[in-house]
Structures are given as C-alpha cells and as structure tokens.
Amino acid sequence: MISKLDLYYVFYTVGKSKSFSKAAKELYMSQPAISQSIAQLEKELDTRLFNRISKGVTLTDEGSLLFEYVSSALQFIQAGEEKLLEFKNLIIGEFKIGVSDTISRYFLLPYLETFHNRYPNLKFKIVNGTTWEIIAALKSGEVNIAICNLPIDDKSLEVKPIFEIQDTFVYGEKYRKILSKPINLEELVKLPLILLDNSNSRRYVEEFFLSKGIIIQPEFELGSHELLLEFARINLGVACVTKEFSEQFLRKGLLREVTLTDPIPKRSIGICYLKNVPLNRAAERFVEIIEKKLIRNSYGRL
Numbered sequence: 001m002i003s004k005l006d007l008y009y010v011f012y013t014v015g016k017s018k019s020f021s022k023a024a025k026e027l028y029m030s031q032p033a034i035s036q037s038i039a040q041l042e043k044e045l046d047t048r049l050f051n052r053i054s055k056g057v058t059l060t061d062e063g064s065l066l067f068e069y070v071s072s073a074l075q076f077i078q079a080g081e082e083k084l085l086e087f088k089n090l091i092i093g094e095f096k097i098g099v100s101d102t103i104s105r106y107f108l109l110p111y112l113e114t115f116h117n118r119y120p121n122l123k124f125k126i127v128n129g130t131t132w133e134i135i136a137a138l139k140s141g142e143v144n145i146a147i148c149n150l151p152i153d154d155k156s157l158e159v160k161p162i163f164e165i166q167d168t169f170v171y172g173e174k175y176r177k178i179l180s181k182p183i184n185l186e187e188l189v190k191l192p193l194i195l196l197d198n199s200n201s202r203r204y205v206e207e208f209f210l211s212k213g214i215i216i217q218p219e220f221e222l223g224s225h226e227l228l229l230e231f232a233r234i235n236l237g238v239a240c241v242t243k244e245f246s247e248q249f250l251r252k253g254l255l256r257e258v259t260l261t262d263p264i265p266k267r268s269i270g271i272c273y274l275k276n277v278p279l280n281r282a283a284e285r286f287v288e289i290i291e292k293k294l295i296r297n298s299y300g301r302l
Helices: 004-017 020-027 031-045 061-084 101-118 131-139 173-179 200-211 225-233 247-251 281-301
Strands: 050-053 056-059 094-099 123-128 145-149 157-165 167-171 193-196 220-222 238-242 267-274
Touching (some): 004 020, 004 031, 004 056, 004 061, 020 056, 094 101, 094 131, 094 281, 101 123, 101 145, 101 225, 101 281, 131 267, 145 200, 145 281, 157 281, 167 173, 167 200, 167 225, 193 200, 193 225, 200 238, 220 225, 225 238, 267 281
Parallel strands (some): 094 123, 094 145, 193 220, 193 238
Antiparallel strands (some): 050 056, 145 267, 167 238
C-alpha cells in the first residue's frame, strides 16, 4: 500500500513537471498509478489539488499552498540524507549552483576552480538564467544556492551580499565628443541607449532613473552583457553595463565610461539560499571559499 509520504512525493513531482505523464516517467510509474495516487490524496485532504488542462495540469490555489510546504519538507529530507554523507568528507555528491552567464564568466570561475581542485570528485551542476529564473530554481530545489544580482526582496530567502559592483554607461569612438565631459541624466536619455532585456540589474537602473523623474526608453534591448559591450564598441549606442565586468574593454580603450553628474548608486552580487532549508556541506564549503578569498583580496588592496 502506498504511504502518505509517497503520495506527497507523487504530488510534488506532478506539481513540478505540470504533467501526469512526465511525473510517471520520472518516477517509473504508470500514468494510471499517478492519477490514482493524486485522486487518493485529494480524497484524504477533501481538496482538489490540480486543474486538468489540455497540455497537462496546473495547481489550484489550494494545491499551490500545499506544494510550497511539501517542497520544503522534501528538501529537509534530502538535506538530512546529504548530512549522512558528510562523514565521507565530500568524497562523493553533487553541488548545484544557479547563476547568470555574466556572473559565471566574470566572477564565479576562479572560485569554481578552487573548489574543484579541493574536492575533485564532487559533481557540479550549473543552472544558468536570469535572477528570477534561478531564484525559481532555488525554490523548487533544482539548485542548492543562487548567486544573483541584488537587490532581492524575498522573505523566504537568506541573502548575503558578497561583492560590490557599479552600474555605468559606456560608449565608443563615435560619441567621444559628446561624452568627453560630465553629462546629466536628462541629457543621457536623449542618446540611443542599449540595455539588458528583462534583468534585475536593468530594473535597478530603471528604478534609479525613475526616482529622478526620468523614464528610460532604450534603442536596443539585448540578452547578454557581452552583446552590450560589442554593440557599444561598434557605436550603435551608449550601453548600460557592469563596470567590474567591462574592465578589459575599458583598459584596452575599446570603450570609455560616461561620467555622470549623478552617478548610479553601487549595488552588490549576493549568495541566496532558502531560510528553511539547511545548506549541505558542499554549499557551506563553497560559500566559505568565496568569503575567504574575497577577504584576502580586500586585504591585498589595502
């Protein structure tokens, strides 16, 4: 007879995949068995948990509420199982990180290298996406930690700022005469602007401009930081970039930085994890490596 815990695991798998057939494949069960399990759970709870639609299922309001708790409970169980493996000193296991392509390339790689050299038998899983996509992956249990562009306001998350960054605007040779002197925000938005599409960093910059009563209407909206730099280099406009991730272009003189009379306030990159789910040992060690290396680098600059 199927246990109550098994029923909840079936419910979680269906809710995550939004499909009885996909859940059946993942759990190596028949689709009728999945349907029966959900029907049994709905009967015991006297609540409909799913809406049946043509392309699968969606959670009802009651189902969404239950899914959040079941997801947390199953992650606690998984965390407990992982803790049992700690005596092996991280000889085996998998470490899952959610991070954007840009942060991976310009910030994370040295820490991944250090961690891999120290624990070579651990498997890595890197999930790339926007801040909102990797936060969703964190909440669903797909990753252990997320390294995100801050700020993030979510009471279910522990957010630890680790590295300060500066949003700035850069330009190519075509705009040199116009931008060789400091410029105010009103004058800047009259130029063709190039911004990231649908990102937390873009929202931060837009909110800063709105706080000054200015609306940004970009000429180009792009999907990667590298494209921002390249579009600015070939004089298609003035790009909003992260200064720390653009140093190579600035150092070589391929791009120049706009001097704003009202600079954008600095913000941070941060490590995020769920408050109600303990970090596994691999995640704890990885966070420690980042923190210690950043502290050493800070002392080195003094």
